[in-house]
Amino acid sequence: MRVGFIGTGSMGSMLIETFIRSGAVNPENVVATNRTIAKAELLAANYPGLQVARSNKEAASQADLLFICVKPLEFKDVIEEIQALLTPEQIIVSITSPVLIRHLEALLPCKIAKVIPSITNHVLSGATLCIYGDRMKAEDQKRLENLLSRVSAPIRISEEHTRISSDLSSCGPAFLAFFIQKYIQAAVSATGISEEEATRLASEMTLGTGKLLTDGGFTPAALQQRVAVPGGITEEGLRIMEKELCSVFYDLIRTTHAKYEEDLEKVEARFFGTKADEERDAFTSFPYEPPCP
Structure with a gap:
C-alpha cells in the first residue's frame, strides 16, 4: 500500500515520522508534498526512500491511501485540484475536523474517512479518532485502523461528537x-x-x-x-x-x-x-x- 500526504506541516510530518519510526510504513511506500517543497524534502533527507511529489496532483495520483493535512479554508482548493485524478478505489483521509464527510463525498468519487490524530501519537500513544463515510467498507476501515494502531489506539466516533x-x-x-x-x-x-x-x-x-x-x-x-x-x-x-x-x-x-x-x-x-x-x-x-x- 502506497501512502500519500498532501501537507507536511505539524500534523502531516508527525504522522509521516511516526508511521515510519513504528515500522507501519516503509519510507519507500510514502509520497509527500507540501506547498513549501523544502519541508517535504527535509523529511526525505531524514528518511531515505521517501518520495517527494512536486505537486498535489502527483501525490494524489500515486497514493492508494491519501492523507490531506491542510488548513480548513485551504481544503476546497486542494480538492478541486486533485478531484479529476481520483478513483473509486482510493481512500482519502482528512485530518481537518470542520471539513465534514458529506463535503468530501459530494465532490470526490473515492472512499472518504476523517481521522483526528493527537500529538501523543508522536510517542506511539494516545487515541486517533476515526469517522467513516458510507463508501468505506469494513475491510477498508480495518485496513486504515491496522495502520493507525501502530501509533495509537484508533477509536471510532460519530461525526456529531467530533469537537x-x-x-x-x-x-x-x-x-x-x-x-x-x-x-x-x-x-x-x-x-x-x-x-x-x-x-x-x-x-x-x-x-x-x-x-x-x-x-x-x-x-x-x-x-x-x-x-x-x-x-x-x-x-x-x-x-x-x-x-x-x-x-x-x-x-x-x-x-x-x-x-x-x-x-x-x-x-x-x-x-x-x-x-x-x-x-x-x-x-x-x-x-x-x-x-x-
Whole structure:
C-alpha cells in the first residue's frame, strides 16, 4: 500500500515520522508534498526512500491511501485540484475536523474517512479518532485502523461528537500541559524548589497517572478516592480545586465549540456558498449547566 500526504506541516510530518519510526510504513511506500517543497524534502533527507511529489496532483495520483493535512479554508482548493485524478478505489483521509464527510463525498468519487490524530501519537500513544463515510467498507476501515494502531489506539466516533472528542484527545494534551505548567510555576514560586526538579516530578506523576487510568483500571473518580484520605491534605486540595476550577472546564468547552462553529460555517460557505445552521447546531450545541458548588 502506497501512502500519500498532501501537507507536511505539524500534523502531516508527525504522522509521516511516526508511521515510519513504528515500522507501519516503509519510507519507500510514502509520497509527500507540501506547498513549501523544502519541508517535504527535509523529511526525505531524514528518511531515505521517501518520495517527494512536486505537486498535489502527483501525490494524489500515486497514493492508494491519501492523507490531506491542510488548513480548513485551504481544503476546497486542494480538492478541486486533485478531484479529476481520483478513483473509486482510493481512500482519502482528512485530518481537518470542520471539513465534514458529506463535503468530501459530494465532490470526490473515492472512499472518504476523517481521522483526528493527537500529538501523543508522536510517542506511539494516545487515541486517533476515526469517522467513516458510507463508501468505506469494513475491510477498508480495518485496513486504515491496522495502520493507525501502530501509533495509537484508533477509536471510532460519530461525526456529531467530533469537537468534544477532539477537545479530549487532541487539544487535551495542551490543556493538561498548561495545568501542569501552572502547577510547577506555583510550586517554584511558593517553595523555592527548582524548576527542573518540579518539572521532573510533575512529568513522572503525569505519566504514572495516565497508566493508572488506562492499564491500572482506575476511573478518575476512583483514583481521587484512593489517594484522598478523609481529612487529609489531598482531600483539602481537591476541595479548593472543585471550588475554583469547576466552571473553567465548562467555559473551555463552550469556547472550543464556538470556535468550531465559526470554522464550520466558513468551510460550509467555502464548499457550497451557503450556511447550514440546523446541521451546524446539531454538531456544536450542548447544555451549559456546570454542576459546580
